[in-house]
Amino acid sequence: MNAPVIDVDLYADDVLADSREVFARIRDAGPVVWLPRHRMFAMGRFDDVRAALRDDELFTSGHGVAANPLTNALARDTTLNSDGDTHTARRRVLMRSLGAKAIASVEPQLAAEADAVVDELSRRPQFEAVTDFASRLPLSVVATLVGTRRGGDRMLRWAAATFEALGPINGRARRSMGRALSLYLFSRALSPQSVAPGSWAASVFDAHRAGEVTLREARALVIDFVAPALDTTILATTSMLDLLGRTPAVWDEVRADPSLISAAVVEAVRLASPVRGFTRRLAREHEIGGVHLRRGARVAVLFGAANRDETRFPNPDRFDLQRADAAHVGWGNGPHTCVGIHLAKLEMRTLLTAMIPHVERITVGQPVPLRNNTLQGIAQLPARFG
Numbered sequence: 001m002n003a004p005v006i007d008v009d010l011y012a013d014d015v016l017a018d019s020r021e022v023f024a025r026i027r028d029a030g031p032v033v034w035l036p037r038h039r040m041f042a043m044g045r046f047d048d049v050r051a052a053l054r055d056d057e058l059f060t061s062g063h064g065v066a067a068n069p070l071t072n073a074l075a076r077d078t079t080l081n082s083d084g085d086t087h088t089a090r091r092r093v094l095m096r097s098l099g100a101k102a103i104a105s106v107e108p109q110l111a112a113e114a115d116a117v118v119d120e121l122s123r124r125p126q127f128e129a130v131t132d133f134a135s136r137l138p139l140s141v142v143a144t145l146v147g148t149r150r151g152g153d154r155m156l157r158w159a160a161a162t163f164e165a166l167g168p169i170n171g172r173a174r175r176s177m178g179r180a181l182s183l184y185l186f187s188r189a190l191s192p193q194s195v196a197p198g199s200w201a202a203s204v205f206d207a208h209r210a211g212e213v214t215l216r217e218a219r220a221l222v223i224d225f226v227a228p229a230l231d232t233t234i235l236a237t238t239s240m241l242d243l244l245g246r247t248p249a250v251w252d253e254v255r256a257d258p259s260l261i262s263a264a265v266v267e268a269v270r271l272a273s274p275v276r277g278f279t280r281r282l283a284r285e286h287e288i289g290g291v292h293l294r295r296g297a298r299v300a301v302l303f304g305a306a307n308r309d310e311t312r313f314p315n316p317d318r319f320d321l322q323r324a325d326a327a328h329v330g331w332g333n334g335p336h337t338c339v340g341i342h343l344a345k346l347e348m349r350t351l352l353t354a355m356i357p358h359v360e361r362i363t364v365g366q367p368v369p370l371r372n373n374t375l376q377g378i379a380q381l382p383a384r385f386g
């Protein structure tokens with residue numbers, strides 16, 4: 001059987017601004033569809049997406065997770081773009097800085113910064129949520145922990161460009177290649193002397209000295225700390241504020257019972273799904289729902305579509321902290337599950353914790369949607385506390 005064909009540009013400006021309708025078409029058409037404009041398959045149903053993410057021997061990342069061969073070639077030394085033992089070795093190095101225990105040690109710094117942010121914004125008549133609220137912890141604390149001695153703003157521009165470059169070679173990707181390349185070239189010039197002692201970047205050079213990874217890999221691992229760490233968390237945090245502003249009953253619920261903070265963070269990431277999707281390459285031929293996929297086929301695995309699958313999440317657009325099974329694929333699943341998950345959750349949790357005693361009401365205005373080949377969410381959001 002041939003796959004159902006969905007003749008849509010998954011990366012058109014209006015689809016990037018709001019992918020829900022296209023994602024629903026992909027889910028409704030079948031477990032796997034063919035996107036002729038991108039010459040790749042796509043999966044959007046929760047169970048199929050999760051199964052693919054768990055089966056990394058079949059749905060491989062080692063030939064890249066972008067929708068174009070150039071980015072796949074440039075990113076080949078990263079953790080994201082690796083399989084098997086190579087992946088395990090690289091991931092182990094990152095986990096030393098990003099594992100739950102390591103991250104617990106930065107909680108006091110994050111909490112202090114979160115208190116300062118909430119205190120300052122509570123005094124303002126209005127603020128812009130992306131810059132003034134959601135970007136503060138990633139840009140101050142996280143950028144410093146990486147230790148490459150580059151300002152967070154520059155990292156943010158590089159990271160956003162890298163996510164554009166993960167799409168197909170369309171106008172957006174072409175315009176961003178220069179900046180994405182800057183991050184790549186910057187990482188290639190890094191050395192143990194150019195990074196802050198004791199920083200995350202220093203830890204990858206330690207791993208190189210210990211023979212765990214090559215120098216080339218060590219430099220690419222710094223990209224793993226920079227590229228996926230900033231925009232993702234900023235988008236999730238902005239959406240969380242937007243959702244709480246639009247559903248005051250949920251904010252009341254969280255304030256009355258702060259043990260719900262973690263549930264609010266997880267549910268906000270489900271609805272936000274900052275990473276729309278990545279691709280995989282099939283290691284061998286395979287059949288999904290009667291559709292034959294040849295070896296080497298590219299398949300877009302759509303986290304954003306899976307997280308709104310109504311067969312898994314009843315009333316999927318609802319911000320609901322009482323879901324019986326709230327686990328989702330916003331941070332991926334299986335061997336490539338986000339290594340930054342503990343940090344991202346902690347950043348979001350500390351902001352809510354800081355808000356609870358001071359913020360009774362969150363008022364939000366009209367959001368400006370982000371358009372990016374790989375990321376989705378809000379680019380600007382006027383907001384007010386109280």
Ligand code: HEM
Nearest residue numbers: 079080224228229232233236330331332336338339340344
């Ligand atoms: C809310 C915030 C975040 C979201 C939604 C998010 C999303 C994701 C997703 C969906 C994946 C899976 C990729 C795949 O299966 O191919 C992933 C992997 C990854 N993330 Fe995150 N991420 C976030 C924060 C972070 C942070 C803060 C860091 C680093 C400090 C980070 C570093 C990584 C890395 C290195 C990988 C690759 C892991 C591997 O291949 O084993 N992420 N992330």
